[in-house]
Amino acid sequence: MDAKELFSTNLIDGTVTSHIKRQCNSPHTVIVIGAGISGIAAARSLHEASFKVIVLESRDRIGGRIYTDYSFGCPVDMGASWLHGVCNENPLAPLIRGLGLTLYHTGGDNSVIYDHDLESCMLFNIDGHQVPQHIMIEVGDTYKRILAEIVKVRNEHPDDMPILQAISIVLNKHPELRLQGLAHEVLQWYICRMEAWFASDADIIPLKTWDQEHVLTGGHGLMVKGYDPVVKALANDLDIRLNHRVTKISNGYNMVMVTVEDGRNFVADAVIVTVPIGILKANLIEFTPKLPDWKASAINDIGMGNENKIALRFDRVFWPNVEVLGIVAPTSYACGYFLNLHKATGHPILVYMAAGRFAYDLEKLSDESAANFVMQQLKKMFPDASKPVQYLVSRWGTDPNSLGCYACDLVGMPDDVYERLRAPLGNLFFGGEAVSMDDHQGYVHGAYSSGLMAAENCQRHLLQKQGHMENLPLVPSVRHEMFETTIPLQISRI
DSSP: OOOHHHHHEEEEEEEOHHHHHHHHHSOOOEEEEBBHHHHHHHHHHHHHHHHOEEOOOOOSSSTOOOOOEEESSSSSEESOOOOOOOOSSSHHHHHHHHOOEEEHHHESOOTOSSOGGGOOOOOOOOOOOOOOHHHHHHHHHHHHHHHHHHHHHHHSSSSSBBHHHHHHHHHHHGGGGGOOOOHHHHHHHHHHHHHHTTTTTTTTTTTTTOOOOOSSSSSSETTTOHHHHHHHHTTOOOEEEOOOEEEEEEEEESEEEEETTSEEEESSEEEEOOHHHHHHHHTTTTEEEEOOOOHHHHHHHSSSOOEEEEEOOOOOOOSOOOOOOOOOSSSSOOOOEEEHHHHHHHSSEEEEEHHHHHHHHTSSSHHHHHHHHHHHHHHHOTTTOOOEEEEEEEOOOTTTTTTTSSSSSOOOOTHHHHHHOOBBBTTEEEEEEGGGGOTTTHHHHHHHHHHHHHHHHHHHHHHHHTGGGSOSSSOOOOTTTTTTTOOOOOOEEO
């Protein structure tokens, strides 16, 4: 749709005539699509820069893939739950400090191998026998050697390949690294944990980029009270319209029109799109004019991972005081693990986590069947386990608002795919974890930073049109007195 067509269209939320008057006499209007932390960060930044901002959100709640459930009588994050990089360099640190939120430290910097400290992990085989700690350590050492060897495979093979294929090459070349019996099953558990980190299977994870993430220092901090307080603080006083599912974006020369599911239209000077990459890949939003090939191919060339949680609340604690309880098996698909929230929060809750194809397979079950399956796994470790009082099941892969949990690299992916994805198109700007800078895809702080980046680019673009660049702050910021504090991050280690 060109500018003439836009001007001839009747607009419900502000007519074109009123929009023209507002252009001359009032602040710019920006529509942000998506009320996840990226969209809210963008909206907050523009709002505090005196722009008129409307956030359109398809869900009946804010937060997006951040979802803190309170039905257990305590906060349980069924989506994002960690601050990855507990350090002052993390852009979320000032907000978390200012809100006085406590983090529970679960592990060091080496996330791809395991993101929980080994001494606080207890493994069992499918017969319910505990894996001796020395075997866990020995297999962990072998695993590190295998990972070091696959880097050599990468250097020797110009073409990308799945990391599982690279492991097979290593084991054929170094038969001394092959493991049998219980040791082999523990190795599969380590691979299962890698798959959980990337939210995809080892036959999809690319050899080219698996170890190229820019992981912030400080290890990993579980949000003890959930991410909900952060989202609500950022969203305070913003104009957020829930149950507004965007179906079409019409980009004109001087304005953009956004159509929602019930046919209503909204008009603005610019739009920031922060919907999950899964939504863009499924073409659930129509763009007029169509996205150029370089943008469309970027969307197609990025993967969307999946990871689900099944949270179980019990009336008593019957498990040991470790952070992770794992089940080893002959294949990574059959392995599993529980996060012990009781150790971190004091509440009798275990959270089973599944990634990749296994996560999608769990979504084929009813909530009750999924909870029963998880209990079968738990009873292998603890035959006298009591029944859960309540359970929660996430379904990110089939959730029509996300269609997955976060972006993941694909084998053979072009080097510039993320740059193309985040690149603006006229009055359209793109945010969300998938477009974050410095390889921070999949992180909450990456999503947050991408929202600030999109807001800054949008602000610069609009002010350049009017020749008012002197009004543009040099660094995007979210200024709120509750966040301006030098209190250190609160870390616990119960």
